[in-house]
Amino acid sequence: MFGKILIANRGEIACRVIATARKMGIRTVAIYSDADRVALHVRMADEAIRIGPAPADQSYISIPRVMEAVRASGADAVHPGYGFLSENKAFAEALEAESVAFIGPGAHAIEAMGDKIASKKIAAEAGVSTVPGYMGLIANEDDAARISGEIGYPVMIKASAGGGGKGMRVAWTEAEAREGFGSSRSEARSSFGDDRIFIEKFVTSPRHIEIQVLADGQGNCIHLGERECSIQRRNQKVIEEAPSPFLDGATRAAMGGEAVSLAQAVGYRSAGTVEFIVDAERNFYFLEMNTRLQVEHPVTELVTGIDLVEEMIRIAAGEPLRLRQEDVKTSGWAIESRLYAEDPYRNFLPSIGRLTRYRPPREFAREDKAVRNDTGVFEGGEISMFYDPMIAKLCTWGPDRQAALEAMREALDAFEVEGIGHNLPFLSAVMDHPRFAAGELTTAFIAEEYPEGFSGAELPEDTLRRIAASAAAMFRVAEIRRARISGRMDNHERRVGASWVVALAGRSFAVEVEPREGGAKVRFADGAVHDVVSDWTPGQTLARIEADGDAVTLNVRTCATGFRIRHRGADLDVKVWTPRQAELAALMPERAAPDTSRLLLCPMPGLVVALHVEEGQEVEEGQPLCTVEAMKMENILRAERKARVAAVKVSSGDSLAVDEIIMEFE
Incomplete structure (x- = not known):
């Protein structure tokens, strides 16, 4: 077994890996950027090494800098978490070259499955049902528009190396395909250093259901059932649960079988997830395989009792799987709510700042109920603009879905967060929504039920x-x-x-x-x-x-x-x-809000990526005016009405605060 593990990540997933390593008696090494010098994962680890400035491309996704930390620490294994370098073939190869174990799959599987274009080709060859689409490289916006038209709208434009909702757009028209291609490619380049894009048919009324697999280096592979991840916003998961309220036994078995077959076809080892889109008739189509630990892995752990991080470590150390398929038993129901630093009252725009109060509900595990909170922050800490906006993953377990749901309602009410915008009110509203309570879910749930955005729940x-x-x-x-x-x-x-x-x-x-x-x-x-x-x-x-x-x-x-x-x-x-x-x-007059109709204000702290108009230019309603990047996501600000641009107050590359003036209109 390993003596020391370096965690090539940050935030709650780094804390999560440290917790299991500590349980196993393994020392841990944290890495950190300048923005994370007092972060929770740094405090928790046995050692911590600085790897560079705040931007991820100069720290967490810089292979040379991470490898320097590996050498300096003397770690004999590295856990990549998710995101950053977790699905980077070159990183796995660099570790192998220095005889350091990568707690994940081999470089071949990362290359085959981490690349969404290649993975779909392999899945099709293995007889796995796939969504119709174009798997070749797309050169420019003209190609994107032509291919989208041939597939038939709506289409999904996706980054080949993407994940976490980054580099993904749904296009319903040619104009949206052109614009979506540019935005997806830009986000992909910024987040993953890989701007390859592919396009596939967008399945309407879909459910997003994924299968967790475990495979060792001796050819053994099992699945641990499914997770439903249909509650999404901008293709980013918000709420997950295990099992799915939609699947029947036959569909579950078929999906699990295909997931295992695909993993075995690429010689997979470690924990991985095979994602499917499932339509209203329970037809399922391979979406992608994530060759890493998933954000939502806690719900599988809660219903199976299996520590996935421990299994990953043991597999990487050369141990065979300790379980066979018939040994896998599930019990009860688990739900995960992702707490994000984003303001639901301002169209879920990112929020940064200091957590003046952060008091999660008490964690416990009883025979009738459990509450778990995976987090990487603390009261007094700061939420940075440089990284993912996730604050915590609140999970509850109960003997059935209704019990898990009620436990989640109670836990969300007891969660205290102050100092930043956050989505706790929205999560609570979803838990009480009749459609969610009934398990009637699709990936369009948020868009359909909150078409005008979220303005707070109406209580009975x-x-x-x-x-x-x-x-x-x-x-x-x-x-x-x-x-x-x-x-x-x-x-x-x-x-x-x-x-x-x-x-x-x-x-x-x-x-x-x-x-x-x-x-x-x-x-x-x-x-x-x-x-x-x-x-x-x-x-x-x-x-x-x-x-x-x-x-x-x-x-x-x-x-x-x-x-x-x-x-x-x-x-x-x-x-x-x-x-x-x-x-x-009752006699007091209401205070009128200031008139900002002639101003374009920055809705969140962020970086100006592009200005799409000039002073004196006439703009139409819905026309893109400016693109602002915050927490690695690009946000296009559009004109609300026809107007003339009187003044542009910022330049590309400027860092802006909330409500800073970007443009003035006549």
């Missing part, structure tokens, strides 16, 4: 009333404390009023609060009474409340006139007034 009437009752009870507790601190009253509880008006989500409720042991009874004007039990005290940011006998978790921030409360995807500004304050508040 009974939930709003429970929150209003809880807020009134909590506010009374806060008022008593303020009275005690001020010293202005002797009998504080008697002198604090019982009548309040709670305003939230456009609703207003007049209530009477009657204190009792451990909580309060809150009576509404219509006579309804809600029983609130809680030990919440002012200053606590989580309120665990029993409302009418049901457990409710509220994420709470206190303000002068009430609270900011987050619950089940809704971000609520809750005002608690005396009746007189409510009367006066």
Whole structure:
């Protein structure tokens, strides 16, 4: 067995590998860029080596710099994680040349399967069902438009070396094919150093289902069942689960068999994933094979009890598989929610900054429920613009899908993140969406259910009333404390009023609060009474409340006139007034938002990649104006209406802050 492993990665996956290596008694070495010098993976490892500046091409994907760290550390094995160099044939060969084990497949399998064009040819030759498409090299936009027309729209434009949703576009028209080809190639060059592009038919109403495989160096290969990864945004997975709520036994067996056959056809070893697109009739088509550990591997681990990282290490050390296919048993259901540093209220644009508060829910594993949080950040740390926006992967397990789903709802409510924009509210809203709860999923779920973007969840009437009752009870507790601190009253509880008006989500409720042991009874004007039990005290940011006998978790921030409360995807500004304050508040005029209609503002911190228009130019609605790169993803900013460009305030290559002016219009 290895004595020391270097992890050629960063963030949560580096922390994940370190945890298993530590369990196995293996020392670990972290590498880090200047942006990651105090990162969590650096703190966790036994040793840490600087490899260069913040940009990935000067650090994490620079083979010479990583190899220098390998030599300096004396590591006898390297785990690449995912992304960066995990599917880079040259890196695997460089390690082999220095007799350092690569904890992954051989260079031949990486080349064959990591290249999406070559992998589809091999899959077709092996009898695996594949999506119709053009697997040759595409030279320019004219070629892309011609080939797309021959295949038939819609088409998927994809980077051959891509992954994680980068370098991928769906085109429904010739114009979109031309534009998508340019953007995909640019993203692919920036992220992977390989700008080869291919085009295939886009299957409508598809489900994205993948099979986890394990193979050793002695020719043994098994599969560990499937994961459903259909909830995606911009081809980037957001929520995954195992098993799939859609597959039947026959389809599962057929997909698993094909995955194993494909892995054996290329002499695969290590953990890998064979991805399929599945249509509404359960016809499945090979999509690609990821020759690495997948981001969503924890859900497979939760339902099988198998540590995939440990199996990868043992296989790389030359050990045979410890399991046969008949030994693989699954139990229960697992769901993973990816917490990203992106603002769902601003079309999911990336967000960077300092995590002023980061408190994940408590991790535990019981017979009836489990919560796991894989993360690479900490409170006080910074989210950088240079890397992937993932903050954490929150996973829950239950004996069935409903139990896992309810555990996820509770865990998301208990997750505290402040200081940056994040997608926690959106994740919570999806968990409560009737279509998701029913397992009726496709990769178009987000586009279909949130066509105008996400503006917060709308909570049902009974939930709003429970929150209003809880807020009134909590506010009374806060008022008593303020009275005690001020010293202005002797009998504080008697002198604090019982009548309040709670305003939230456009609703207003007049209530009477009657204190009792451990909580309060809150009576509404219509006579309804809600029983609130809680030990919440002012200053606590989580309120665990029993409302009418049901457990409710509220994420709470206190303000002068009430609270900011987050619950089940809704971000609520809750005002608690005396009746007189409510009367006066109703007379206050609403503050008008500033007029920015003549400005193009940068929606996220990022780098100006290209300017598509000049001063004095007439632009049409929907026309590209500027491309801004943030967290390795290119974002095209378009004209909202017909106008003339009066001034361009930035240049290509400029780094911009949020709401910095890019252009002015006449």
